[in-house]
Amino acid sequence: MQAARLHEYTEEMSEGLSIDEVDRPEPTRSDHVVVEVEGAGWCQTDNHIIEGMWTPYVDQDLPMTLGHENAGTIVEVGDEVTTVEEGEQVICHPVMTCGKCRACRTGDDMYCENLEFPGLNTDGGFAEYLLTSERSVIPLDTVDPVEIAPHADAGITAYHAAKKAVDELYPGSYSVAIGIGGLGHIGVQALDAMSAAEIVAVDIKDEALDLAEECGADYTVNSTDEDVVEAVESITEGDGATQILDFVGADETTSLGPDIVAPGGDHHIVGYGGDIHQPAQDLVDAEMAYRGTLVGKYSELEELVALVEQGTMDLHTSEYSLDEINEVAEKLEHREIEGRAVIKP
Ligand SMILES: [Zn+2]
Ligand SMILES: [Zn+2]
Incomplete structure (x- = not known):
């Protein structure tokens, strides 16, 4: 599959990411879920990651696929996944949490002791497929994954x-x-x-x-x-x-x-x-x-999805292909994006 990957930190957004051919992710744990990405929001944080601003805060193993505002269709689930199934459209809470630590039990997803953050410290959604977990996905009833994708981080934050x-x-x-x-x-x-x-x-x-x-x-x-x-x-x-x-x-x-x-x-x-x-x-x-403010809770993303499905929230988006990704990065750097840019891998 194709994926937009960061090989080296740089200030130069026009060549920040390269489109590589990589293997499609497979579930390696019983709670894993593979999502075919339909929309992945571009975020100022992606510019900051490319510049290396996150290296003091998280371990990043390059090359890495960026993209943490993801929505799409489930194509494969691990053996013990019961709450969602193949073919369901979902928005992905940006982090994968363990469900067992104190923070998870109090609902503070972002403080999880065993947190994985696709697009920040594991491969993210600027790719045809994304690996995430059952605890991270929220099924969508009526809204289009492309339109709602940026809510996965921009919206929830x-x-x-x-x-x-x-x-x-x-x-x-x-x-x-x-x-x-x-x-x-x-x-x-x-x-x-x-x-x-x-x-x-x-x-x-x-x-x-x-x-x-x-x-x-x-x-x-x-x-x-x-x-x-x-x-x-x-x-x-x-x-x-x-x-x-x-x-x-x-x-x-x-x-x-x-x-x-x-x-x-x-x-x-x-x-x-x-x-x-x-x-x-x-x-x-x-x-x-x-x-x-660090992202938000899974329950808050559910509340936000409810507001979107009620028609209370309106997200202004523009759509781009994976090939245009560095152009999007440059445009955002120059404040030339109104609302939110969504990549359609
Ligand atoms: Zn973001
Ligand atoms: Zn946890």
């Missing part, structure tokens, strides 16, 4: 952050969503679906802000022409934002937290790449927290 934010939001409070791209436009819809708080969307592009309005934002701020701190101060009448969802995670956005947060609020870091350099006293004075 935005939803997980929004769900944590919604716990702290209340009618009359404000949330600020920074960066209305692939994740941000899902995050705004999730906030809108689950909370009565007002949503302020911030981006550098008017088109992104138009999309934010379609997704349910009540206010928009173009940070190219407007001062974000003044704009949030004026919109919230001086109260600040109870929850900030930062889908960018650059120095310029992480530094906004202390200046726009309401007392006791949180600045959720969803996008990454920059640093946080705030005086400790800023956090003490506002009693604010920076909170990280």
